[in-house]
Amino acid sequence: MPENKKIVIAVDGHSSCGKSTLAKALASRLNYAYIDTGAMYRAVTLYGLRNNLIANGKVDEAELTAQLHQIKITFRYNKVTGESETYLNGENVEEEIRQLPVSRNVSPVATISEVRKHLVALQQGMGMEKGIVMDGRDIGTVVFPDAELKIYMTASPEVRAQRRYHELKAKGEDISFGEIKANVIERDYIDENREESPLRKADDAIVLDNSYVTPDEQLDWAYEKVMERLNRNGN
């Protein structure tokens, strides 16, 4: 790998298509930082739930916006698991932000313009020194429009629902394949059709449809793209 040269890698795409699996593995192989921006929207949602700013699916937008400055989100590396974990005002909330109450309420929080502006500014700050892999929905379009490598991931709704079905069944959840597939399709619709920074492929992003690709194969493919970018820049 060319010495010293570091780039920004944006990984965007549909929900449940393995963005974080690829982004984490790529960051680890490159010795780059990995930032899960979905976790940041989830942490703001958890703050809102805990402070009674979200009730019955309705968000008190004005109050949540007014309190944004007191929501501190950080990531810390856990040496034992080898994973980065999300902290909300100094508390490890990595598990709680993945649970149902947050999952159910994060979509409306992610549509609030002030929340997005606040988190985008934080994300841009994290990428200032490059050497970062960031995954989300608007990384290549809004957060880092000049990222040296943009990957847009997708997989068919059937394949994504199948993967999610196996994950949830393994956890003992009682849910049908049909329900999961409907949820995958609904989340795609919300992500692609919201007014604020909808999910869309940046013009210069490379599409990775991983319906029939293994995690190892997609990692090798992405690593090769990184090497091409590093070499193309003449370093």
Ligand code: DC
């Ligand atoms: O990737 P995820 O499921 O953890 O994302 C949680 C929510 O946040 C989901 O509703 C999409 C939204 N999100 C977003 O709007 N922009 C991002 N950069 C990342 C996530």
